[in-house]
Amino acid sequence: MSFPGEFPPRMWIPGPTYVRPEILAALARPTVGHRTTIMTELVKSIAPRLQRLFRTKQHSLTITASGSAAWEGAVRCGVVKRWACITNGSFSEGWARTGESSGRDTVKIAFEWGEGLDPQRIEEQLRRAGPVEAVGFVSNETSTGAYSDVPAICAAVRRAQPDALLFVDAVSTLAGAPFEFDEWDIDVALASSQKCLALPPGIAVVALSDRFLDKARTVAGRGYYLDFVHLADDWDRLHQTPTTPAVNMFYALDEQLAAMEREGYEARFARHRAMRDRVDAWANGHGFPCFVAEKYRSPTTANRATKGFDIATFLARMIARGHELSNGYGKLKGHAFRIGHFGDHSMAELDHMLAIADEVLHGMGR
């Protein structure tokens, strides 16, 4: 395998992100059978920590699949006929497509790419939409860097559709920004391991409300692998998973949840905000404007617009110097670049990377 710079590069892409050596070491522990007491003890250790991460006294669990699978499980278990999906970028559009391709009537409340979600507009449109069984949205559109006011949107949804289930994709914010599953009255929240949890890709974490599971028990055709009723029953009662999970990822998750509690979630969120401010100051100083309006700036993922700037050369020179940043996503490729400043990166490492970026930009005459 050949690689254009130091291998491995330090990953500042918006997922997967840098994984600490201690986590890699946890992954290397001996694989055990998933019906062993070691495994049930591991699930017993993970379960309350996951509840503290989501801030819920209800259900939370892990699935061996990436975050998109949890989108699908939420829709298939929680919606029989009709739901609404709020879109403002590639990932939320992907969730809407998941609903459509699962045969559910999907009402789209569409915002432009780069717009943050406006609670008032959502409330008005949801009132006009007629009854929906659920409403889903993405807290941080990783494709554009738009971070929305999650509690305000949850409240708007509740006012407009008091009986609807509320689904929140927290893929690129959970463990990087405050999240209050119970207080914000959410029914399904989900995140992938490779983002702010700073684990390798491969599992997703999910929180589920009692209300969601009560509804799901009445839904026929939930499928097998992503049947959240089966998953939650086995997790809560047996401390097991219905199918063979990514056993070694459970070691890593347990290790990381413990480490995050040692760091303290408030401190972790403050570190993310500080990294966001540092990247903002650096990018503004170089004349790369934020792609989204100031009030929607993401605490975890920067998306910086460029004009007449050779992003591909910049990224290639950065990776040759040992740091991997990301091009714009989808239709923004070539028009913006992204920095994922989340997970276990430190301010010192961020400063180091930005100093290298300064040199690279200087070399490009910028």
Ligand SMILES: Cc1ncc(COP(=O)(O)O)c(C=O)c1O
């Ligand atoms: C906001 C958001 N939702 C969903 C996904 C899909 O997650 P996964 O690739 O883990 O399925 C991503 C991936 O980047 C994302 O950023």
